[in-house]
Amino acid sequence: MSTAPVPRPTAASSWPVGDVTVHRIDEILLPPATGPWLLPGATPGLVAAQDWLHPHFADDKGTLHIDSHSFAFTLDGLRILVDTGIGNGKQRANPAWHDLNTDYLDNLTAAGFPPDSIDLVILTHLHADHVGWNTRKSDGDWVPTFSHARYLTARTEREFWAGYDMDEARAQMFGDSVIPVEEAGLLDLVDVPAEGADIVPGLRLLPTPGHTPGHIAVRLTSHGRTAVITGDCIHHPIQLAHPAIGACVDIDPRKSETSRRALLASLAGTDTLVLGTHFAPPTVGHVTHREGGYRLSPVHTDTR
Secondary structure (H helix, E strand, C coil): CCCCCCCCCCCCCEEEECCEEEEEEEEEECCCCHHHHHCCCCCHHHHHCCHHHCCCCECCCCCECEEEEEEEEEECCEEEEECCCCCCCCCCCCCCCCCCCCCHHHHHHHCCCCHHHCCEEECCCCCHHHHHHHEEEECCEEEECCCCCEEEEEHHHHHHHHCCCCCHHHHHHHHHHCHHHHHCCCEEEECCCCCCEEEECCEEEEECCCCCCCCEEEEEEECCEEEEECHHHCCCCHHHHCCCCCCCCCCCHHHHHHHHHHHHHHHCCCCCEEECCCECCCCEEEEEEECCEEEEEECCCCCC
């Protein structure tokens, strides 16, 4: 898989949700080989047949565009970051994630969220491309990047991995990106029942298991407006048209599909903004009905 830099399209990077502004914090646009590896069921012909995916989410030959980014916003006085991407200088088996050197922290700061200002980090799940910036290297050790924040994930998620027979690559990821946060006493585990768990007014964690057992999506509500951050319940908009397409790394593919279908059904035809954690720019849109399935109608405007 090539690790050559991929040009990032110009698009809005912040969106209003009531009184809240949600910022996309860019890390890297992943190489074209990511799509066939991650979503093997999204064949070029299947993708090319969905003309609404072009040009933003795929090219006309059926190559998927897949991004890595986080979302940051301020709610109820808390400065919140949802997922932390791949990270810099991490030794990873996936060459597209290996030993990166991106401007992620500069982008976070430029959006008005310097690392020391973050109060809460929400981790949708504990995969390498969602926890990487949990830590950064200092004097040869991996230390929490957001040292004044509480890190939060579902109890089911952490307990699953605690009992999982990890291969060397996953054990290394936990060692450099999860365990240092735990050892610093910064990781909080939350019980997330079927109806979801409220963290602060306007912020609810939604259980969307399957990709991992404790996977969560994040719902934000402000002044009658709502947005949902998908995490990896939905990796790419092609899964709106074909919800049965799953990721090669889904722990429980059937449950992942069930969660995806339920989430899409709850969003279709509403004015809820959908913010895809791996959706390439324009990243955000509304779920609408199309030919027995769904599509994403992008929202291009920002608040600037």
